[in-house]
Structure formats: structure tokens, C-alpha cells
Amino acid sequence: MSAVPVRRDESPATAGVDWPRVVHTALVSRALDELEETRLVPARKVLYQFTSRGHDVTQALLAQHLTGARDGISSYYRSRPLLLALGLSIDEALASTMMRTGSMSEGRDVGVVFNLPRRNGPCVLPACGGVGTQYTPSVGWAQSLRYRAQVLGDETARGSIALVHGGEASTSTNGFWSALNIATTQKLPILFYIEDNRYGISVTSDVQTPGGNIAANLQAYRNLEILQGDGSDPFAAAELLQHAVNSTRTGERPVLLRLTVPRLSGHSGQDTQAYKSPDEIAAERARDPLLKLRERLVPSLMTQDAWQQLERRAKQEVEDALQRVEQRAAPDPARATRYAFSETRDDGTLELQQQGGIRNDGIVPAEGSPVPHPEGPRINMLTAIRRTLEHELAINPRVVVFGEDVGRKGGVHAATLGLQEKFGTARVFDTSLSEEGIIGRAVGMAIAGLMPVPEIQFRKYAEPAMEQLNDCGSMRWRTANRFAAPMVVRMPGGFFKCGDPWHSQCNEVQFAHAVGWRLAMPSNAEDAVGLLRSALRGNDPTIFFEHRAMLDGSWARRPYPGDDFVLPFGVARTVRTGEEVTIVTWGAMVERCEEAARLSQVDAEVIDLRTLVPWDREAVLASVRKTRRCVIVHEDTMTAGFGAEIAAVLAQQAFFDLDAPIERLAMPDIPSPHSLGLLEVVVPSVARIVQTVRDVASA
Numbered sequence: 001m002s003a004v005p006v007r008r009d010e011s012p013a014t015a016g017v018d019w020p021r022v023v024h025t026a027l028v029s030r031a032l033d034e035l036e037e038t039r040l041v042p043a044r045k046v047l048y049q050f051t052s053r054g055h056d057v058t059q060a061l062l063a064q065h066l067t068g069a070r071d072g073i074s075s076y077y078r079s080r081p082l083l084l085a086l087g088l089s090i091d092e093a094l095a096s097t098m099m100r101t102g103s104m105s106e107g108r109d110v111g112v113v114f115n116l117p118r119r120n121g122p123c124v125l126p127a128c129g130g131v132g133t134q135y136t137p138s139v140g141w142a143q144s145l146r147y148r149a150q151v152l153g154d155e156t157a158r159g160s161i162a163l164v165h166g167g168e169a170s171t172s173t174n175g176f177w178s179a180l181n182i183a184t185t186q187k188l189p190i191l192f193y194i195e196d197n198r199y200g201i202s203v204t205s206d207v208q209t210p211g212g213n214i215a216a217n218l219q220a221y222r223n224l225e226i227l228q229g230d231g232s233d234p235f236a237a238a239e240l241l242q243h244a245v246n247s248t249r250t251g252e253r254p255v256l257l258r259l260t261v262p263r264l265s266g267h268s269g270q271d272t273q274a275y276k277s278p279d280e281i282a283a284e285r286a287r288d289p290l291l292k293l294r295e296r297l298v299p300s301l302m303t304q305d306a307w308q309q310l311e312r313r314a315k316q317e318v319e320d321a322l323q324r325v326e327q328r329a330a331p332d333p334a335r336a337t338r339y340a341f342s343e344t345r346d347d348g349t350l351e352l353q354q355q356g357g358i359r360n361d362g363i364v365p366a367e368g369s370p371v372p373h374p375e376g377p378r379i380n381m382l383t384a385i386r387r388t389l390e391h392e393l394a395i396n397p398r399v400v401v402f403g404e405d406v407g408r409k410g411g412v413h414a415a416t417l418g419l420q421e422k423f424g425t426a427r428v429f430d431t432s433l434s435e436e437g438i439i440g441r442a443v444g445m446a447i448a449g450l451m452p453v454p455e456i457q458f459r460k461y462a463e464p465a466m467e468q469l470n471d472c473g474s475m476r477w478r479t480a481n482r483f484a485a486p487m488v489v490r491m492p493g494g495f496f497k498c499g500d501p502w503h504s505q506c507n508e509v510q511f512a513h514a515v516g517w518r519l520a521m522p523s524n525a526e527d528a529v530g531l532l533r534s535a536l537r538g539n540d541p542t543i544f545f546e547h548r549a550m551l552d553g554s555w556a557r558r559p560y561p562g563d564d565f566v567l568p569f570g571v572a573r574t575v576r577t578g579e580e581v582t583i584v585t586w587g588a589m590v591e592r593c594e595e596a597a598r599l600s601q602v603d604a605e606v607i608d609l610r611t612l613v614p615w616d617r618e619a620v621l622a623s624v625r626k627t628r629r630c631v632i633v634h635e636d637t638m639t640a641g642f643g644a645e646i647a648a649v650l651a652q653q654a655f656f657d658l659d660a661p662i663e664r665l666a667m668p669d670i671p672s673p674h675s676l677g678l679l680e681v682v683v684p685s686v687a688r689i690v691q692t693v694r695d696v697a698s699a
């Protein structure tokens with residue numbers, strides 16, 4: 001911006017501000033909004049338009065302070081001016097809203113949901129459409145900064161911060177409160193930057209927090225510096241923003257800054273703002289920060305001519321970008337399904353995401369061996385899991401294990417017993433009771449180059465984290481392989497001695513249906529070691545389901561297969577060979593099916609899928625083509641359970657090979673009951689499996 005003449009600003013707080021740059025960013029943002037609102041939306045070249053009018057000057061100011069080598073920014077759909085100031089090109093911005101190639105998502109995501117991979121300078125984590133989803137990944141990033149500096153000795157992380165940007169309505173979300181608790185209890189270097197435009201679409205801020213001022217209501221929070229002011233006054237905002245960022249960098253506690261700004265158009269292109277009175281709209285226009293900026297700068301710091309020159313330049317740049325972007329192709333339909341998971345090229349090399357995971361820091365885990373080297377006596381599955389975690393923690397300083405009670409207590413199931421003593425509180429730690437916080441934090445950590453291993457105490461309690469889980473799984477696809485957040489989420493579930501609706505749920509099919517998650521459900525200690533290690537060294541997010549009945553079950557015990565043992569996903573195990581019926585199963589049902597096969601007097605083949613995503617179709621198809629009959633057994637409920645998927649594939653691909661209808665045995669569509677008498681009649685029992693296998697064999 002050196003070409004624009006500007007006089008020195010004498011105010012100490014704003015002296016360092018590059019005003020022409022701020023003006024330029026704000027004007028480009030306005031020109032983009034104008035172009036989209038008046039031409040591209042009516043022409044249906046942009047389908048979702050989100051204005052930044054009124055939010056633009058403050059964001060342009062904020063960007064000037066985000067200079068840390070590892071600053072991590074979590075943004076939302078109204079953050080485009082911030083992104084423009086941080087390096088998003090106008091071409092990229094327009095390609096995104098216009099759904100052309102070279103956009104931030106290759107036409108897969110809404111055009112204001114941005115990301116900017118970068119390992120030197122501010123990285124913008126992939127934004128989501130869900131309001132409030134930006135907060136917990138941001139605290140994960142902040143915690144990783146501390147981890148990188150203190151545990152990995154990464155000097156670039158020192159003095160860097162996390163910044164999370166949201167509107168005032170987003171402060172009502174679970175994610176906000178979860179992140180606030182984590183940040184303040186851990187004293188993390190994170191700035192919560194709230195732009196309060198008084199409206200969440202049409203709902204006023206007093207519905208979000210009593211009195212409508214979140215900063216005022218947070219005064220009692222410990223370990224939090226609170227700042228607020230009028231974001232429509234550019235000089236006051238500049239001072240506050242500078243102070244907020246500096247304080248976050250040096251103050252060893254989080255900061256929350258609330259700036260009030262006017263939203264000068266509807267919430268989105270479709271919103272007519274009929275809920276605002278003409279007087280209110282006029283009052284908002286009078287508070288336009290860009291008008292005020294002009295009043296403050298011209299003529300005292302900038303000539304009228306210089307301002308107009310910037311205005312012309314911004315408009316021209318946007319017009320030029322439009323010409324170029326119009327020439328770009330629409331996204332290639334043939335690539336629409338690419339990047340749901342990590343992919344390899346034809347030559348076998350990994351097509352690595354640009355950001356996220358340990359491999360981007362040059363760490364390539366050893367491949368390991370699928371051949372077990374059993375050593376010592378049989379151990380239970382719990383010990384097998386603990387030992388695998390212990391070994392991977394020892395050889396990979398990026399592995400961090402956390403969750404409710406996993407630290408001092410060693411987990412309510414004892415899977416992490418002794419790990420905190422051995423590896424310290426930075427690597428194995430207790431979290432606040434927020435599953436959204438546990439998984440969201442893991443997302444931020446994974447993007448920052450760690451390998452998080454969060455534990456969800458019981459599978460049912462993953463529910464508060466579903467939004468973060470779903471958004472984590474779809475991240476690679478949404479960003480067209482720019483970002484990914486590989487992690488291993490351990491969660492125990494299923495019946496154990498008794499059932500109940502809270503601790504005994506399986507519902508594994510929910511994760512099979514979620515995009516981008518690999519899903520393991522081991523039935524024994526040896527498989528648990530191999531699959532867990534494979535996941536910990538993998539490049540995709542993985543759900544590792546630990547069946548409670550198998551953790552200490554004697555059937556599931558096996559000798560430890562060695563520190564090198566790795567099992568690939570998608571390879572089933574034939575537990576028992578047979579010629580007359582194929583039984584397909586997984587998890588705790590494998591033991592029952594094996595026994596049932598033995599007792600049935602039918603020559604039944606038992607297949608343990610071991611992983612559901614991916615699942616070994618070839619093994620199942622080959623077996624069914626041989627036996628011509630199939631029984632699928634699972635503990636999850638019947639309707640739309642994973643058995644339905646298997647049956648559908650068999651019906652389509654092995655229809656003419658079948659001599660009998662495919663049978664499914666599963667829980668009826670009810671939660672797991674507590675009373676043993678009730679449980680026994682609903683979970684597939686050995687006796688009922690025997691009967692079903694006999695029926696199918698003789699059908």
C-alpha cells in the first residue's frame with residue numbers, strides 16, 4: 001500500500017496501523033458484497049450470499065496484528081474481510097462463492113466458509129456452517145501451541161495465539177461455553193473476538209444473554225480479560241484490537257473482546273430485514289464504520305484523492321477478478337466423491353492434505369507388520385489397549401491421550417491406568433465434562449500437527465460431540481484435501497453384565513453413516529492391538545469402539561502380538577470355516593456366533609468383520625457364494641443397523657448365489673434394558689443364533 005500517500009498518525013495506539021491497507025481491504029470487501037448483491041445473486045451465479053458490510057473495518061484492523069508464526073484463526077461465515085486481509089485472494093473469494101475451480105473447497109462448500117492452510121504465518125482452520133462450531137477447535141489449537149513449545153521444543157509456537165471469531169448469537173452455543181471453560185481453566189493463549197451486530201438473523205441479542213451484552217455478563221469469570229467497545233469507531237476499535245491481541249500473546253490468560261458493529265444488509269442474500277424498523281436501519285447506516293473511517297482519515301491522515309484512488313483500485317481489482325473467475329471451469333463432477341478419506345496416488349504415494357496430522361511435519365510412522373509375534377500369557381483386551389497406547393505414546397511425542405477421568409484415575413475402565421504417571425500431564429490429561437470440548441479440542445490439535453486420542457467415557461455420551469465428530473469426518477472432503485484432522489476416538493459401549501440405556505448402547509451404525517470416519521470394532525485383544533496401532537499411525541479420523549463385555553472377557557484374551565503388530569482396516573477374519581451357512585458378525589457377538597456355530601450341528605462359517613468402515617465385502621461375498629446362505633448377527637438395533645447394509649450388498653451382488661433369504665438377528669428397536677431378564681431376551685443369544693442358523697440351513 002506504499003503507493004498511497006498517508007501522513008503519520010500521532011496516536012500511540014494506532015500509530016502502527018497501516019491505514020491504506022485497512023481501507024483497501026474494507027473497500028475490496030464492500031465491492032465484493034456489492035457485486036454479489038446487485039449482480040451475481042440476481043443472475044444466480046452466487047446462491048448463498050453473506051454480507052460483511054459493517055463488519056469489514058474491524059476485521060481488516062484485527063488482521064494486522066495476527067503476525068505470529070503459528071497463529072491459528074477460527075472463522076465463521078462473516079469473516080471474509082479478515083480472510084482477505086490475511087491473504088485470501090479476490091479470485092479465491094469469488095471462485096468460492098461462484099463455485100468455480102480454485103475455490104477453497106472446489107465447489108463443495110458454501111463460498112464464505114473458508115480455510116487457509118499455512119505452516120508459517122496465520123493458518124485459518126476450516127470453517128463450518130454450524131454456528132458455534134468454531135470455538136472448541138480453536139482451544140485445541142491454543143493448547144497445541146503450548147504443547148509444541150513446551151513438549152516438542154518448537155520455538156515458533158511461543159508467542160503465537162489462537163483467535164476465534166463469532167457473532168454474539170454464537171455465544172449461546174455449547175461450543176462457546178465449552179471453549180470458554182477450557183481456555184480459562186487452562187489459561188490458554190486464545191482471543192475470543194465477538195462482533196456483536198445485535199442480531200442472530202432476526203433474533204435480538206437480549207434473547208441470547210440477559211441484557212444483550214455477553215461481555216458484561218462474563219465479568220465474574222476468572223482467568224479472563226474482558227474488553228469491549230464500539231466497533232463502528234475505527235480508532236477506538238484499533239486500540240482495543242491491538243491491546244486484545246498483545247494481551248493474548250503475553251498475558252498467559254485468554255481474552256474476550258466484544259465490539260459492537262452494525263450489520264448493514266440482511267443476514268444473507270434472502271433476508272429482507274423486514275423485522276427492523278426504517279429508523280433502526282437508518283441509525284445503523286449512520287454507524288457505518290467505513291464512513292466513520294473516512295471521516296477520521298480524510299483529510300487529516302489521507303487526502304481525498306488518495307481515498308478515491310483506493311476506492312477505484314478496489315473496484316477495479318474486483319472487476320478484474322470477476323473476469324478471470326468467469327473463465328474458470330465449474331468443479332469436475334468426476335471428482336465429486338474424492339477425498340472422503342485419505343487417498344493414495346497410482347504410484348502408491350500418499351496424496352497428503354496440505355495441513356493437519358503428523359505427516360505434514362515430516363513424521364512418517366513405521367508401517368509395522370500384519371504378522372503377530374505372540375509373546376507371554378494371554379492378556380485381556382483392556383491391557384492390550386493400554387499397552388498399545390503406552391508404546392505409541394513412547395515412540396511418538398505427538399500422541400496425546402485425554403478425556404474425562406483418563407488422567408489421575410486412569411479412566412473409568414482403567415484403559416489409561418498409569419499413563420499419566422509415565423508420560424506427564426501434558427500428554428495424558430483429564431478434561432472438563434464436555435464431549436463437544438473433547439472432540440472439538442482434538443480437531444484443533446490434529447490440525448496443529450498432533451495425534452489426539454480422545455476418550456469418550458461411554459459411547460452414548462458421544463452425542464453432545466456429534467456436531468464436532470461429523471464436521472471432523474467431513475473436513476477432508478469439504479476442503480478438497482486441503483485439511484484433515486486424523487485422530488483416534490476411543491469409546492467403550494455395549495452390554496457388560498447388564499444393560500441400560502446409557503452405558504450399553506452400541507449404535508455403531510451412526511459412525512458408519514457419518515462421512516469420513518474409519519470404524520473399528522474389535523472382538524479380541526490381538527485384533528484390538530493391531531487395529532488401534534493401525535489407527536494411531538493412520539491418516540484418517542477413526543472411531544475405535546471398545547466393547548465393554550470384551551474388555552475383560554476371557555474369550556477375548558490373547559497373547560500380546562508385539563509392538564510392531566498392525567492390522568489393516570477392511571480385512572475380516574474367518575473365525576471358523578464352514579460350507580453350509582455364513583454368519584457375519586463383529587464385536588461381542590463374535591464369541592456368541594462362534595459358540596452357536598459349534599453347537600448348531602450346521603457346518604457354519606463365522607466371519608468377524610473387525611472393521612465396519614471399510615468393511616470386507618469381498619470376504620463376505622466369497623463366503624456367501626460358497627455357502628449360499630447368510631445370517632447376520634449384531635447387537636445394534638435392527639432397523640437400519642449395519643446388517644441392513646450387508647444384506648443390501650448381498651441381495652444386489654449375490655442374489656443368484658443365494659439358496660435362502662438372508663436372515664438378520666439384532667436387538668429390537670429399543671434401548672438396552674437394565675434387567676438381566678429383559679436383556680437376555682433382546683440381545684441375540686447363543687440359543688437364538690443356533691436356531692436361526694439351523695432354520696436358514698434347512699430353508
Ligand SMILES: Cc1ncc(C[n+]2csc(CCOP(=O)(O)OP(=O)(O)O)c2C)c(N)n1
Pocket residue numbers: 078129130131132166167168169170171197199200201263267
Ligand atoms: C447450529 C446452527 N444453528 C442454526 C444455524 C442457522 N443460522 C445461521 S446464522 C444464524 C445466526 C447467527 O448469528 P450471530 O452468531 O450473531 O452471527 P451474525 O450472523 O450476526 O454475524 C443462524 C441461527 C446454524 N447455521 N447453525
